[in-house]
Amino acid sequence: xxxxxxxxxYFDWGQGIGDDCALLSIDSDKxxxxxxxxxxxxxxxxxxxxxxxxxxxxLAVNLSDLAxxxxxxxxxxxxxxxxxIDQHWLEGFSDSLKTLAKAYNIALVGGDTTKGALSIxxxxxxxxxxxxxxxxxxxQAGDSIFISNTLGDAxxxxxxxxxxxxxxxxxxxxxxxxxxxxxxxxxxxTVAHSCIDVSDGLEQDLSHILAQSNLxxxxxxxxxxxxxxxxxxxxxTKDWCIALAGGDDYELCFTVPESKINxxxxxxxxxxxxxxxxxxxxxxxxxxIQGLQKDCQSYQHF
Amino acid sequence: xxxxxxxxxYFDWGQGIGDDCALLSIDSDKxxxxxxxxxxxxxxxxxxxxxxxxxxxxLAVNLSDLAxxxxxxxxxxxxxxxxxIDQHWLEGFSDSLKTLAKAYNIALVGGDTTKGALSIxxxxxxxxxxxxxxxxxxxQAGDSIFISNTLGDAxxxxxxxxxxxxxxxxxxxxxxxxxxxxxxxxxxxTVAHSCIDVSDGLEQDLSHILAQSNLxxxxxxxxxxxxxxxxxxxxxTKDWCIALAGGDDYELCFTVPESKINxxxxxxxxxxxxxxxxxxxxxxxxxxIQGLQKDCQSYQHF
Numbered sequence: 258x259x260x261x262x263x264x265x266x267y268f269d270w271g272q273g274i275g276d277d278c279a280l281l282s283i284d285s286d287k288x289x290x291x292x293x294x295x296x297x298x299x300x301x302x303x304x305x306x307x308x309x310x311x312x313x314x315x316l317a318v319n320l321s322d323l324a325x326x327x328x329x330x331x332x333x334x335x336x337x338x339x340x341x342i343d344q345h346w347l348e349g350f351s352d353s354l355k356t357l358a359k360a361y362n363i364a365l366v367g368g369d370t371t372k373g374a375l376s377i378x379x380x381x382x383x384x385x386x387x388x389x390x391x392x393x394x395x396x397q398a399g400d401s402i403f404i405s406n407t408l409g410d411a412x413x414x415x416x417x418x419x420x421x422x423x424x425x426x427x428x429x430x431x432x433x434x435x436x437x438x439x440x441x442x443x444x445x446x447t448v449a450h451s452c453i454d455v456s457d458g459l460e461q462d463l464s465h466i467l468a469q470s471n472l473x474x475x476x477x478x479x480x481x482x483x484x485x486x487x488x489x490x491x492x493x494t495k496d497w498c499i500a501l502a503g504g505d506d507y508e509l510c511f512t513v514p515e516s517k518i519n520x521x522x523x524x525x526x527x528x529x530x531x532x533x534x535x536x537x538x539x540x541x542x543x544x545x546i547q548g549l550q551k552d553c554q555s556y557q558h559f
Numbered sequence: 560x561x562x563x564x565x566x567x568x569y570f571d572w573g574q575g576i577g578d579d580c581a582l583l584s585i586d587s588d589k590x591x592x593x594x595x596x597x598x599x600x601x602x603x604x605x606x607x608x609x610x611x612x613x614x615x616x617x618l619a620v621n622l623s624d625l626a627x628x629x630x631x632x633x634x635x636x637x638x639x640x641x642x643x644i645d646q647h648w649l650e651g652f653s654d655s656l657k658t659l660a661k662a663y664n665i666a667l668v669g670g671d672t673t674k675g676a677l678s679i680x681x682x683x684x685x686x687x688x689x690x691x692x693x694x695x696x697x698x699q700a701g702d703s704i705f706i707s708n709t710l711g712d713a714x715x716x717x718x719x720x721x722x723x724x725x726x727x728x729x730x731x732x733x734x735x736x737x738x739x740x741x742x743x744x745x746x747x748x749t750v751a752h753s754c755i756d757v758s759d760g761l762e763q764d765l766s767h768i769l770a771q772s773n774l775x776x777x778x779x780x781x782x783x784x785x786x787x788x789x790x791x792x793x794x795x796t797k798d799w800c801i802a803l804a805g806g807d808d809y810e811l812c813f814t815v816p817e818s819k820i821n822x823x824x825x826x827x828x829x830x831x832x833x834x835x836x837x838x839x840x841x842x843x844x845x846x847x848i849q850g851l852q853k854d855c856q857s858y859q860h861f
Contacts, residue, residue, distance in 0.1 A: 276695050276771075277627035277756060278592035278685065285587035290580035291668060293636040293682060297675040325579035334595040336638070336680040342861050366593060372861050373599040373678060378638040378671070380595060380682035383580070393578050454579060469578075559644050559674050 267351040279366035291382040292322035298375040303418055308349035310433035316357050319381035320437030321507040325454035327391040327446040328383025330363035336378040338371045391452035396470035400450050400512035400538040405438055406531050409487040412503020425486055435507035440528055445511055448520045452511035458502035463510055464544055476536030478548035498553035512538050569653040581668035593684040594624035600677040610651035612735035618659050621683035622739030623809040627756035629693040629748040630685025632665035638680040640673045693754035698772035702752050702814035702840040707740055708833050711789040714805020727788055737809035742830055747813055750822045754813040760804035765812055778838030780850035800855035814840050
């Protein structure tokens with residue numbers, strides 16, 4: 258099959274596909290937010306992951322970056338590298354991608370397919386009013402630090418799979434189908450001082466906020482929001498690092514000034530989401546983790 | 560080395576890097592043109608290609624897509640997959656990418672680095688006045704079909720390398736360092752009816768214009784613009800397919816109405832570029848290639 262047949266058969270639901278570039282217009286009071294993420298078989302997902310889960314995650318991790326800025330999804334491009342044409346695989350991939358794109362109202366506007374080891378690069382672009390974006394650099398001393406939902410579930414599932422244990426459906430869902438917190442990001446636009454999505458682990462990602470805001474933080478491991486499964490695992494192993502440095506959470510970590518704390522309750526109620534205060538931004542630089550006995554090794558890309 | 564160290568060391572010349580997304584503003588009378596292309600070692604370039612040439616080509620092929628729409632380069636993202644951290648390689652890659660980006664005034668605004676088989680995906684975005692873009696669908700019967708510079712040089716170099724022959728410097732330059740025809744694309748904005756960049760070979764790419772314009776064309780192999788080297792190769796082998804279907808030319812193929820033909824002379828002079836008429840758009844569909852004895856096999860992505 259040639260590339261054009263492949264695109265026609267599996268990706269003709271994209272908009273603007275069929276020229277050298279896709280064309281797009283933007284209102285002048287708006288700003289674009291653009292991000293790119295690559296998923297590689299065996300690195301970012303187990304090699305036997307289904308096509309549906311791979312497609313979902315490849316788009317979801319990019320949506321998560323848009324969420325962390327408070328952007329509304331607008332369009333994305335897909336660069337898909339495949340070892341061969343497997344029609345069954347492509348059908349599953351395309352259907353799943355389309356379903357998620359529809360759910361978050363983001364248009365596929367272009368792509369490239371190449372032959373090689375399985376790899377998916379998505380470049381997602383969102384839009385927001387000018388000067389509203391949630392930046393990593395906006396934290397202020399005294400801000401409360403919050404985390405959405407729970408931490409460590411995806412890392413626990415990944416660890417169990419590698420140890421040939423059977424992970425729970427809930428933790429596998431966290432690993433393969435993380436929910437991009439787009440609505441939460443948008444709700445935080447006038448509430449949070451800073452925000453990041455937790456992809457490499459809380460410790461590393463919170464440290465980016467601290468470095469760019471030139472501040473420190475104190476957090477308490479006992480305050481970390483955990484699922485029963487992860488709580489049980491930590492109770493048995495004392496391995497807090499699964500929640501602090503496991504990565505692949507795709508929850509939002511954000512900081513809120515005292516004057517806006519009352520908004521958190523209404524956001525929790527409106528979005529039916531768990532939001533937990535885990536610590537405070539401090540003038541003194543460095544990240545102090547109370548209750549942690551042993552340092553964690555952060556996820557390293559190389 | 561972690562990803563953040565790598566970005567800091569080699570890619571800190573990018574703008575807006577250091578948050579979940581890059582932020583960008585666009586005037587409301589403008590339109591974005593976005594495109595994505597992946598290069599894979601051994602598929603799109605010989606595995607022993609230098610880091611400098613790989614970086615150049617990865618950005619140049621995307622600039623070529625912008626050129627084909629008549630867009631002005633604006634920004635790009637880089638997804639770089641590497642088997643390991645080779646500081647010497649990364650330095651060469653980064654320097655070369657930066658030099659080309661500067662020459663075409665395009666900003667690196669974001670990226671992702673991952674571990675895996677060498678692969679580079681660039682998503683480039685350009686800008687132009689609304690409703691001005693050069694589309695594949697705009698050709699009209701009677702238009703003259705033009706090609707910039709010469710065809711077949713890159714394909715000949717690739718073939719010679721595979722046959723362990725030594726290609727000429729000029730043809731290797733065409734293979735590794737194709738010049739994106741950005742200025743030509745912009746000059747054609749009010750002159751050409753349709754345009755495409757020749758990446759998969761003239762026959763296949765011109766067919767996209769014909770399909771999208773619902774028209775046909777008649778071209779003459781004797782009119783194809785060739786370098787001395789390719790002309791000599793064809794004289795010896797009668798292999799016109801090197802120029803018609805070799806691919807990797809990154810020249811612009813465009814169609815011009817009779818009323819605008821006089822503009823071509825001044826563009827040639829202003830840009831000091833070779834522009835050759837190779838045939839005519841016809842009402843009758845299908846691509847008729849005069850002087851071709853044997854059909855060519857087009858480049859297949861899989």
